[in-house]
Amino acid sequence: MTAAPAAEHDPEKRAPVFEKIMLQQKVKARWRFVEKSSRFDAPEWRLLLPLGAFFVLFFAAPLVVLFLVSLSDGIALNGFTVAHYAKFLTDAFSLSILFDTVVLGIKATAVCLVFGLPLAWVCVHAHPRLRSLLVFLVILPILTSVVVRTFAWIVILGQQGILNKTFLSLGLIDHPLRLLFSEVGVVMVLAQVQMPLMVLPLITTLQRIDPNLADASRALGAGHWRTFRRVILPLWLPGLVAGSILVFAACTTAFVTQTLIGGARLVYMPLYIYQQATGANNWPFAAAMSVLLMISVLLVVYLLNLAGRARWAVRHG
Amino acid sequence: MARPRLLDLDRSSFRAVIGALAAIAFFFLVFPTLIVLLTSFTSTASLRFPPPGYSLRWYTALLDAHQMQQAALNSLKVAAAATALSVVLGTSGALAIGRSSARWAKILDSIFMSPLLLPALAFGFAALLYFSLIGVPLSLATLVLGHIAVCVPFVLRTTIASLSQLDPALLDASLSLGAGPLFTFRRVTLPLIGRGIAAGAFLAFMASFDNVPVSLFLTDARTEVLPIHLWQIIDTDLDVRTAAASGVLIFATVILMVAAERFAGLSKQLH
Amino acid sequence: MSRRVGRREFLGAGVAAGALALLPRGAAAAEPLVVATFPGTWNEAHRDVLAPYFRKKTGADVIQTILLATDQVAKLEAARGKPPFDVAIMDEGPLLDAVKAGVLEKYPVDKSPNYKDLVPAFQDPWGPKISLQVIGIGFNPKKIKERPKSWNDLFNPVYKGRVGLTALNSTLGMAFMVDFAKTRGGSESDIEPAFKALKDLLPNVGAISANLGAHAALFQQEQIDIAPYNFNFVQTLKEKGVDIDFATLDTGIPAWRTSLHVVKNAVQPDLAVQYIDAHLAPEVQEGMERTPYWVIPTNGKVPLKGEIVKQVAKSQDDLAKLKYQDWPKINEHRSEWIERFNRDIKL
Numbered sequence: 001m002t003a004a005p006a007a008e009h010d011p012e013k014r015a016p017v018f019e020k021i022m023l024q025q026k027v028k029a030r031w032r033f034v035e036k037s038s039r040f041d042a043p044e045w046r047l048l049l050p051l052g053a054f055f056v057l058f059f060a061a062p063l064v065v066l067f068l069v070s071l072s073d074g075i076a077l078n079g080f081t082v083a084h085y086a087k088f089l090t091d092a093f094s095l096s097i098l099f100d101t102v103v104l105g106i107k108a109t110a111v112c113l114v115f116g117l118p119l120a121w122v123c124v125h126a127h128p129r130l131r132s133l134l135v136f137l138v139i140l141p142i143l144t145s146v147v148v149r150t151f152a153w154i155v156i157l158g159q160q161g162i163l164n165k166t167f168l169s170l171g172l173i174d175h176p177l178r179l180l181f182s183e184v185g186v187v188m189v190l191a192q193v194q195m196p197l198m199v200l201p202l203i204t205t206l207q208r209i210d211p212n213l214a215d216a217s218r219a220l221g222a223g224h225w226r227t228f229r230r231v232i233l234p235l236w237l238p239g240l241v242a243g244s245i246l247v248f249a250a251c252t253t254a255f256v257t258q259t260l261i262g263g264a265r266l267v268y269m270p271l272y273i274y275q276q277a278t279g280a281n282n283w284p285f286a287a288a289m290s291v292l293l294m295i296s297v298l299l300v301v302y303l304l305n306l307a308g309r310a311r312w313a314v315r316h317g
Numbered sequence: 318m319a320r321p322r323l324l325d326l327d328r329s330s331f332r333a334v335i336g337a338l339a340a341i342a343f344f345f346l347v348f349p350t351l352i353v354l355l356t357s358f359t360s361t362a363s364l365r366f367p368p369p370g371y372s373l374r375w376y377t378a379l380l381d382a383h384q385m386q387q388a389a390l391n392s393l394k395v396a397a398a399a400t401a402l403s404v405v406l407g408t409s410g411a412l413a414i415g416r417s418s419a420r421w422a423k424i425l426d427s428i429f430m431s432p433l434l435l436p437a438l439a440f441g442f443a444a445l446l447y448f449s450l451i452g453v454p455l456s457l458a459t460l461v462l463g464h465i466a467v468c469v470p471f472v473l474r475t476t477i478a479s480l481s482q483l484d485p486a487l488l489d490a491s492l493s494l495g496a497g498p499l500f501t502f503r504r505v506t507l508p509l510i511g512r513g514i515a516a517g518a519f520l521a522f523m524a525s526f527d528n529v530p531v532s533l534f535l536t537d538a539r540t541e542v543l544p545i546h547l548w549q550i551i552d553t554d555l556d557v558r559t560a561a562a563s564g565v566l567i568f569a570t571v572i573l574m575v576a577a578e579r580f581a582g583l584s585k586q587l588h
Numbered sequence: 589m590s591r592r593v594g595r596r597e598f599l600g601a602g603v604a605a606g607a608l609a610l611l612p613r614g615a616a617a618a619e620p621l622v623v624a625t626f627p628g629t630w631n632e633a634h635r636d637v638l639a640p641y642f643r644k645k646t647g648a649d650v651i652q653t654i655l656l657a658t659d660q661v662a663k664l665e666a667a668r669g670k671p672p673f674d675v676a677i678m679d680e681g682p683l684l685d686a687v688k689a690g691v692l693e694k695y696p697v698d699k700s701p702n703y704k705d706l707v708p709a710f711q712d713p714w715g716p717k718i719s720l721q722v723i724g725i726g727f728n729p730k731k732i733k734e735r736p737k738s739w740n741d742l743f744n745p746v747y748k749g750r751v752g753l754t755a756l757n758s759t760l761g762m763a764f765m766v767d768f769a770k771t772r773g774g775s776e777s778d779i780e781p782a783f784k785a786l787k788d789l790l791p792n793v794g795a796i797s798a799n800l801g802a803h804a805a806l807f808q809q810e811q812i813d814i815a816p817y818n819f820n821f822v823q824t825l826k827e828k829g830v831d832i833d834f835a836t837l838d839t840g841i842p843a844w845r846t847s848l849h850v851v852k853n854a855v856q857p858d859l860a861v862q863y864i865d866a867h868l869a870p871e872v873q874e875g876m877e878r879t880p881y882w883v884i885p886t887n888g889k890v891p892l893k894g895e896i897v898k899q900v901a902k903s904q905d906d907l908a909k910l911k912y913q914d915w916p917k918i919n920e921h922r923s924e925w926i927e928r929f930n931r932d933i934k935l
Contacts, residue, residue, distance in 0.1 A: 362829060537653075541651070
């Protein structure tokens, strides 16, 4: 907008009439182009094409194939049958595995929330120099291999592991706890492995909350706890929901952690699907299970989203 | 006089609880990595902490672990290719939808980010079925394609975040001063979102290198990648060599992260 | 400008440095051979004794994929045109499945010079038997002073939470269940007594491993103190300094044969035969018969010695007298029993 007037009014830059008209035309043409761009026209679609095409070909298409195979008898896609879904949904053993997986995700997410909120709080309210170090250390685990991190816990949680040794020496227990191959162990390890996924969105949203709000609340007489509960938490909700969604999604599909820490007696959906897919070569059944797992995860994610928005609406009328 | 004391208790209890929980969380975040590092220097053949003795024997044993080295090389190749392609696809996609506040842009944003929400294991299996159906044999190339799907969201996220901080007036100015769209992109947009793209590229690289659920279905013994190899060994052997390999991976990650922090301001891009 | 250079620089340097640092030392003469192997003693023995010998003879490297026999059959069935490995290692039960599924090649005896030296009982047109596996009770001698004598010892309430089992998809697990059923009146067609007893055993069970390698980890990390276990694996763990010893059963030593096979449509069939032949060589079998592997040799030229003589059999003829199970009968119900076991043990 500023370029057009400038050429006209600046006496130094005043061009002869013909050239002035040409310049104005050029500027108008460019401006029309800019306007067009912001209305998403040809250039935008062209930019979208590579990613869109890739997604259709290599993300959407495989999922469609997955769905089709779950409704047929194999990769040849002969016949239509819901037998695989029926087999899963009428089998108490299979349903219990699906249920356990969802519950596992919820438990691990809850633990992440309880410990992630304070961690994010400290990261944001810390001294600026300390803060970069803290955030760096929070990001670091998510970038180390999940196999490495889970492996560390095998060493820590064993009967002779350091956790048991410490508890024993502190006299908290008189014989070693069974942490490895127990649900408690799996929840603990999952929570630690996925914690950064919770903390990062929490930090992001906490930083966006106006600190004046908390100060105002306390100036008006509310204590720290009350301010936290009535002012901070509701504003922090979007971050909590975002973090919870990411952690839940990651925990339900955490194959390595579930198998290494859970062992053979704790079977969750990822292992079950893997066993049926590669061990029993029962592709249609495994496909049906995969679809059911996806639906379950999306359902919980949808509910979490709803909960976030509902609370928000209630708080803000 | 009673009021200030109440407030003090309130304040100190708040700080104490938050501080304690945060300290525990922090400890558990960092502690396992340290344990692995220390255990990798054990002089015995079994995984005990604390190690009865210290030595570098397991690190030198890695030099003979040809299969592990081959797996690591495969992982590097796949991660490099997946990252490069993710950057191209992600950046162009971000440019298309990042500057628009239209509804369709938000819908597309959710769709492109969905690989992070859907169970990656289900997608990995779906990819296996897909390639079987269309008759394409498994290879490092199909693995790259599978990885791109789960890596692109990272590039997309950070690039869109960068774009949202880009002042549109700068673009307008460049265009109305006579610069073509390509020139504007190269000289104005790209440098300004460069750090965002770089942070996304770094995350995409690590996501590919570390990926298990997709690699589980799309690799076999001939195209083995490092996380699968390590998992197989841990699941079947608990060989201390895995601790040494983990140590190497930890060191490498820390170095890369420090570099990413210096050159791309990684932590600032993520929060 | 400097930012752009910095970014490209670090990405490029990172990838290049990583690639350089991790290039395998020395290029192999031929493409590496991809073989399947069992967890535990097997993959270690193959890696430390067989692979170097093979490399010296042919110049080719070996890439191992660690899989149970049942998983190998599944993978071969899933990818018939291009099998993921060229050499399969099978126990008796899964071998029958593999032959039925048509994923193996008949063994080219004329290309294998060491084949004729095998004890006749271990020769087979589908592939030579490279060893025997015998099972008994692995136990921690520091915690359990009295040597266990039979499967019933597992039920001793003193061992509550200290007993280990392994899933039935490994031959160890299956052989244990069948042998245990037989001691309680069952047979290879009917192991119901074992399943009934399993319910009583579960309170004693500390952990159940999904495969043999994980079983070793349980002993190593002292999660369990007593479990059905292979003779070889116990010896290997003992050498690593783990507190473990092997107890033979009063009811007789259950055993089965393990064999190597060339896979159909193998990418390098000739190398595959050479690999299997190398496993039959006296040098290799002697090397594996030593500590810490104690793999029982099948080559007639290699005498039995050491721990094998002490605990298993004094001579090759004695090997024939071990308790072999009727795998064709077991195979009829194998998948059904595997699934039932998985359901019964689920927490």
